[in-house]
Amino acid sequence: MVIERPWKRWVYFYIPLTLFIIGTLFPFYWMLITAIRPDAELYRSWRAVNNAPFWTLHPTLEHFRDLFEKTTFPYWLWNTFFIAVVSTGISLFCGLLAGYALARLKFPMAGTLGTSIFVTYLVPPTLLFIPLADIIRNLQLGNTPWALILTYPTFLIPFCTWLLMGYFKTIPKELEECARIDGATRFGAMTRIIFPIAVPGILSAGIFAFTLSWNEFIYALVFLSSPERKTVPVGVVSEMIRGDIYFWGQLMAGALLGSIPVALVYSFFVEYYVTGLTGSVKG
Amino acid sequence: MAVAVRHERRHSRGLTRFLESERLLAALLLTPTVLLLGMFIAYPFVSGVWLSLSDTSVGNPGHFVGLHNFVKAWDDSIFREAFGNTVFYTFWATIFKLVLGMWLALLLNRSFRGKRLVRASMLLPFIIPTVLSTFAWRWMFDPTFSVLNWLLYRTGFIVTKIPFLSDGVYGMWCAIVVNTWRGMPFFAITLLAGLQTINPDLHEAASLDGANGWKRFWHVTWPLLKPVTLVVVVFSIIQTFSDFQLIYVLTGGGPANSTHLLATYAYQIGVATGLLGEGAAISLFMLPVLFIVVWVQLRYLRRLEA
Numbered sequence: 001m002v003i004e005r006p007w008k009r010w011v012y013f014y015i016p017l018t019l020f021i022i023g024t025l026f027p028f029y030w031m032l033i034t035a036i037r038p039d040a041e042l043y044r045s046w047r048a049v050n051n052a053p054f055w056t057l058h059p060t061l062e063h064f065r066d067l068f069e070k071t072t073f074p075y076w077l078w079n080t081f082f083i084a085v086v087s088t089g090i091s092l093f094c095g096l097l098a099g100y101a102l103a104r105l106k107f108p109m110a111g112t113l114g115t116s117i118f119v120t121y122l123v124p125p126t127l128l129f130i131p132l133a134d135i136i137r138n139l140q141l142g143n144t145p146w147a148l149i150l151t152y153p154t155f156l157i158p159f160c161t162w163l164l165m166g167y168f169k170t171i172p173k174e175l176e177e178c179a180r181i182d183g184a185t186r187f188g189a190m191t192r193i194i195f196p197i198a199v200p201g202i203l204s205a206g207i208f209a210f211t212l213s214w215n216e217f218i219y220a221l222v223f224l225s226s227p228e229r230k231t232v233p234v235g236v237v238s239e240m241i242r243g244d245i246y247f248w249g250q251l252m253a254g255a256l257l258g259s260i261p262v263a264l265v266y267s268f269f270v271e272y273y274v275t276g277l278t279g280s281v282k283g
Numbered sequence: 284m285a286v287a288v289r290h291e292r293r294h295s296r297g298l299t300r301f302l303e304s305e306r307l308l309a310a311l312l313l314t315p316t317v318l319l320l321g322m323f324i325a326y327p328f329v330s331g332v333w334l335s336l337s338d339t340s341v342g343n344p345g346h347f348v349g350l351h352n353f354v355k356a357w358d359d360s361i362f363r364e365a366f367g368n369t370v371f372y373t374f375w376a377t378i379f380k381l382v383l384g385m386w387l388a389l390l391l392n393r394s395f396r397g398k399r400l401v402r403a404s405m406l407l408p409f410i411i412p413t414v415l416s417t418f419a420w421r422w423m424f425d426p427t428f429s430v431l432n433w434l435l436y437r438t439g440f441i442v443t444k445i446p447f448l449s450d451g452v453y454g455m456w457c458a459i460v461v462n463t464w465r466g467m468p469f470f471a472i473t474l475l476a477g478l479q480t481i482n483p484d485l486h487e488a489a490s491l492d493g494a495n496g497w498k499r500f501w502h503v504t505w506p507l508l509k510p511v512t513l514v515v516v517v518f519s520i521i522q523t524f525s526d527f528q529l530i531y532v533l534t535g536g537g538p539a540n541s542t543h544l545l546a547t548y549a550y551q552i553g554v555a556t557g558l559l560g561e562g563a564a565i566s567l568f569m570l571p572v573l574f575i576v577v578w579v580q581l582r583y584l585r586r587l588e589a
Contacts, residue, residue, distance in 0.1 A: 105306075215413060217527070222550075
């Protein structure tokens with residue numbers, strides 16, 4: 001090992017790392033403090049004397065109460081959750097089948113199809129939202145959760161397929177061949193032997209897809225219009241600012257509560273998430 | 284009864300034989316994916332190209348107008364500024380994300396107590412919905428109540444407040460800062476995964492040969508990390524170039540349309556104003572850049588496989 005002097009370790013390691021941690025987490029801390037700070041303390045000019053700028057001596061839950069009494073926030077939470085779960089389910093189903101086919105089966109056009117799925121993975125939603133809005137309107141899906149449940153898979157399926165394809169390639173072919181010799185059908189070997197082994201990969205893809213759909217903004221903004229149908233990100237942006245007035249306490253309370261579910265899912269499955277994240281890049 | 288059973292058995296045997304054929308099974312397995320992607324990616328793409336060549340607006344079917352929308356956008360000073368902003372934003376944000384992400388990855392690659400917790404919390408900006416965290420930033424940049432102004436004033440760095448979001452130039456840099464904050468963890472964690480595949484013996488050997496920290500990074504780590512870095516940079520360029528939500532929340536394209544990106548301007552024209560044809564044309568201006576980036580990546584992947 002390379003041996004370091006203590007002062008070097010401080011200058012090159014502890015200090016930069018601490019700065020990174022503060023820089024990364026301060027906005028979240030500020031979100032929390034704003035959410036529990038009473039209005040009287042919140043709106044104090046930047047030059048005013050302030051004895052406790054970074055914490056509050058009078059924590060309050062009034063912003064959270066307002067959030068539930070004056071807005072349709074609970075609906076937004078439920079909509080976001082429902083849409084994220086269903087679109088993740090659809091995408092996992094499609095990605096699992098397509099990933100298996102691309103990794104294991106020989107058929108004409110396999111290469112082309114694999115490449116085109118990869119290319120769709122790189123198509124950003126902002127390129128297509130205008131024509132998609134038109135299509136959603138023509139299908140009469142506007143302002144329904146189905147508008148999002150059917151369009152989110154467009155960026156989730158390519159990712160899931162790509163990730164699971166990589167995962168299937170790591171499973172030795174011999175496993176399947178043994179099962180086939182023992183009389184299993186091709187389909188049976190796939191569903192009973194390969195899919196159960198792929199559970200960690202499926203979990204990674206699922207967690208990642210869930211956080212992506214929880215985060216999605218532009219489709220939800222364009223396709224949904226009535227307040228009680230919206231998802232958390234869109235609801236917070238469009239329903240909590242009345243005129244030019246920002247109710248910052250309430251906004252930050254909403255931002256905090258809207259972040260907690262996805263942060264919880266993440267914290268339970270950090271390792272799977274990281275595998276999904278790095279796998280999404282390497283394939 | 285017996286007939287029914289026999290019939291069913293024959294039927295299932297037919298299905299089994301059907302599934303034994305690799306081609307037919309592949310076709311069956313790929314159908315849901317191809318249908319969904321065809322319906323909601325390929326079809327909208329074609330439809331978007333058609334829209335961009337027409338004068339369609341909400342409630343008006345529209346006629347073919349050739350390249351009129353593209354020419355009109357190019358003559359529009361706000362569009363040009365949005366295009367310039369998009370390039371500027373992508374360029375600087377990507378550089379910052381790469382440099383800081385690499386630095387953080389190198390820090391996280393060392394062993395220290397609480398490493399797992401630190402690594403997990405470093406990814407938070409990437410997990411939390413961008414719109415919600417951008418609101419926190421907007422509040423920190425508030426013209427009257429900004430905590431950052433307060434801090435800089437108290438520590439004596441400034442005497443008058445910084446007009447974070449009420450000035451176009453400052454606004455653009457604020458957006459770059461927030462984008463860097465949000466995207467840097469993605470770089471750090473992916474590069475960290477790359478770093479962990481590098482054999483420590485190589486560093487050992489290099490330091491025995493007298494290479495210092497910087498030389499070891501430049502001659503050992505960086506060449507081995509280049510493939511991962513390229514892929515991450517490509518992903519990041521695509522996402523940053525097509526970014527929408529960050530600007531939409533932080534500045535809304537203002538003040539006076541000075542911080543628009545292509546996507547936010549396309550939204551303003553196509554959705555808020557209802558000129559679908561012109562909006563579609565503006566968002567299609569992203570295509571050449573995305574095309575080049577994807578082409579580079581595909582070529583590179585091919586070379587890796589070869």
